[in-house]
Amino acid sequence: MSDLDVTARHDIYPAIDPEPHFSKKTYSGKVVLITGASKGIGESIATFYAKAGAKLVIAARTQTTLDGVQKAIGGSTEVLAVPTDVTDTKAVENLIKSTISKFGRLDIVVANAGKADPWDKPFTEKDPNEWWKTIEVNIRGVYNVAHYAIPHLEKTSGYFITISSGAAHMCIPFASAYCVSKHATLRLNEFIAQEHPTVKAINVHPGSIKTDTAMLNPAWVPYMIDTLQLPAGTLLALTSGKYDWFHNTFVSSNWDLAEVEAKYKDKITAGNFLVSKFSVPQ
Template sequence: MSTEKRVALVSGGARGIGRGIVEYLHGKGWRVAFCDIDREAGEQLADSLGSGSELKFFAADVASEPAVRQLMEEVVRWAGRLDALVNNAGIASPDNGPVEELALDVWQRYLDVNLTGPFLMARYAVPHLRKVRGSIVNMASTRALQSEPDTEAYAATKGGLVALTHALAVSLGPDIRVNCISPGWIDVRELQGPVTAAVAPLSEVDHNQHPAGRVGRAADIAAMVHYLIGEEAGFITGQNFVIDGGMVRKMIYAD
């Protein structure tokens, strides 16, 4: 098997933004490995895109160090190299309830998946990425910068991921570039895996509240990932790119 074609590994790639990234990179000619704890959705996506020498699904929990170690070995055995790691896996629900009722095990699970997971993935990917002067893209959130009530666990992990990004960029440069994307409202309802249901159109209010005039799409994030892991972004590292249609810059006051 040729090892010349560039290879990306996307975590949490079976559904949502991760699925959009997998589809986008695959369509741009990358060989794509992706992992997820949702085996059914991962296998369905792999089958739909043609699993084989160009794309492969691996079932793995990024919060488990043995699973991550095995995953990295299997990916490199399959592909022969690794050029880019996209740390997208995470607990997507930001609402943890009132902080005085937030159980420690729930808090810890957020940390394990959303923050320790990207650390473990980076740790085991670094030796392979260093060989090819590769790159890492972490998926944070605008909730690292602003909050709604009762979102402490999610916000803390995403804020930590932004900090982990610039720390890794300084530690791993110049061999490996590390950047971060903080999405805002991205409509991924049609990218949630095998179970499909009718998706109601978003309202004009949903779209028009964004300075960009619309709610985001997975392709908006995937296009930035594609740019950041490409050669054109060779002078960009340690940065957090907010992709939210301008909402984080908009003053909102109740009338």
């Protein structure tokens, strides 16, 4: 995805090189919570923050998969694993309470838990409960985490990162549940930014990556050319303080951030750019 006039990136590149964060432990003292952290993109993000010195809270639906991630991270940092279904309000409330009880603060939240389904037939031919489940995970799950986490992020002027998709801007036939739910998170991100302006709210496209979820639609495999390290490195950069002017926007991990800064920072900081809006061609 490269809708801005910048270089399309598919792996780690100089502006998001994580090595300085790893060597200097720039996230020491920070507490990072990641949902959907048991595999794929979430696991990669968790690993990068751990290497950068952050204390981690990892959440997914099953304890066994979380245990595997915790074991892979090793003893380099403190990790709290909390099995959580993000559509369960009480479970998310417990997740946040457990985080504060363990670490006393919250600095960064990455709402990564998501769901997709096969894009193979019209929504009228699909199980309506499965269609709605995708909507529920992708938007209610983000809302639940935001509802309970943001009061704590306000105390630290922290970051709320929603993992979105380029599909949020598309009408892909047979992918209505996924596209609608990802589009809805764009608007929710803007409400977070307006109602809680001290929290840096950013909606992030992670790239096109060959994950288990993505492989539900194998026809799209030729486009799955990005690495798991790309979104992880992008998030380390976005939550480092250097790119806080992306607050209240959509950002693609495929965009070269240094080039975006050089070409578009003034437009972004002026507002009404990289946000959802109704546009009438002149």
